[in-house]
Amino acid sequence: MHTGPRNLITDVSGLKVGNAQDHSIKSGSTVLVADLPLTCGVSVMGGAPGTRETDLLAPDKTVQQVDALVLSGGSAFGLDAASGIADKLRSQGRGFVAGDQTIPIVPSAILFDMLNGGNKDWDVNPYRALGVAALEDASEEFDLGTFGAGAGATMASHKGGLGSASMTLPSGHTVGALVAVNAIGDVSPDGKHFWAAPWEIDGEFGGFGNIPHAVQDLPATKPRAHNTTIAIVATDAVLTQAQCTRIATAAHDGMARAIVPAHTPRDGDLVFAVSTDAKPLTDTVADTLWLGHAAATCLARAIARGAYHASPEPGDKLPCFAYKTS
Template identity: 50%
Template sequence: MKNLLTDIAGVRVGHAENAKVGSGTTAIIFDSPAIAAIDVRGGGPGTREGSLLDLASTQERVDAIALSGGSAFGIEAGGGVQAWLAEQGRGLNIRGAVIPLVPGAIMFDLLNGGDKNWGRFAPYRDLGYEAAVAAGHDYAEGSVGAGLGATTATFKGGLGSASAVLDNGIKVAAIMVVNAVGSVTVGEGPWFWAAPFEENGEFGGHGLPPKFTPDMLAMRIKGGPAAAARENTTIGAVVTDAALTKPQAKRLAMIAHTGFARAIYPVHAPTDGDVLFAAATGEKSIEPLVGLTELGTVAANVVARAIARGVYSATALPFPGAQPAWKDRFGA
């Protein structure tokens, strides 16, 4: 176990970034189509193929998931991932027509200091293609891929991962892009709200403060009271090797979304676009009631850990006035 999404067999992850723009894309590639669902709880989401994952829709499996910066421009990243899959002959076959299915979600990183004057077309389709080409079993965390331009209310945001194994051998893992309107740290840190779920000092081992003060519990939001809509979002995916139906994957996404609330304060705000995908590769059977509940419980913990790791692993962008990283203040 590497504490990565790729601890789930048949899953690969790749990043692509544009340092000048200060933004990037992450591709999650399934070696075989995976059952997938989505749960949206933020007030300003941006998604691609979200309706495909609705329980009323016929199609159950997807070939990949695209996560991207760029706000609405970043939705094109899914087209780049789709283009790479098409080159591999991957996709839904309809009487000889092959159509790769790539849902996606985007987050707002247009005000982080990068040069967004990219001309007629945004770079995200090309970044999506590059991320798919780069997909493998090892990948970096922090200010990489879709997490390159991420920020939070207090420290630089980023991309984080975590994984776990249940007692029955079923695995679950998460990858999260943390660009929240709220804070991932208690007050000004160094403590993370997700501290009760930390394993092996994966985000510093500071635990929780010995005492909570009113200042620690005060609301800290990005941009202050004048924060504009759609400037924030935490997006990601939780993947398991359990055999789930599409409704069960939806339930997993709903339970795992609890991890947002365990790691971000406040969360699911009108100016957030919080989106979580859930996917299942279908290798191991699971009891549909207690078993699924246990899987969701652990998945929520994994999501919370991945969110904390995204901020813990981040580095500041090299732009004037860029938001400092957690490690700039507290070290490793």
């Protein structure tokens, strides 16, 4: 297996990602969108999630597809990013048709970045506008690190960020991951080597290799429990909503590989899984097995890349990983 040409979630043909951020507030929003609705499932394994419209993604619910997905900073305020995106999509005629009404389906998840040194003393919630700006920015190419929902992300010892990765399977299917890393834990036990190193491809987050020694101490965590890592995994395989839900569940293994500790009571760790329904499965059992494995592997790599690409900003409370210049 190897990466797609961009090593981004947009290697899944038809997907676009848009970022918008405000570095004065140290926060932002990210949207994933496609020309056609996406079959979607979700799995929540953290103890403190913040979400919008995730209940309807259960396989027994009426609506099986979504028009966009949103990852955002801002805690509960950040859920308003999806409102701006829904309004914009409705103006474009996108959405679930009910009688003479068109209602865009835009599930979202948020992370807590309210105490990261940014100026949060706003009079008007900024996230609706950030959502619209992210949608207008949507493209196959996008920046990693301190952008979008990763603009104000932090971890125990360093800044977090927005990460992405992709993989092409022998079956011809493509899998990608997009993540905003804002964990209570950390992606490295020593400030240099990544927990995700065994799954690294072509030195994509520094090529420093596996952790060279056993870690005996308890892992580092934030002094305050204001966190959450939120992600999307995507594929071009034709999947049902139930199969997408299973892929989202499997992808959480990648989060546990890359962040220690993960899925804590103080994280809202969540993974959406989407399918563009472009390439049929040839062997349902084997293909879905490998799609789940690839989703977990891509997510682990994307998490490391998000931290690796973080960049310094005025007023930061934590340093960045400086691997790119070392």
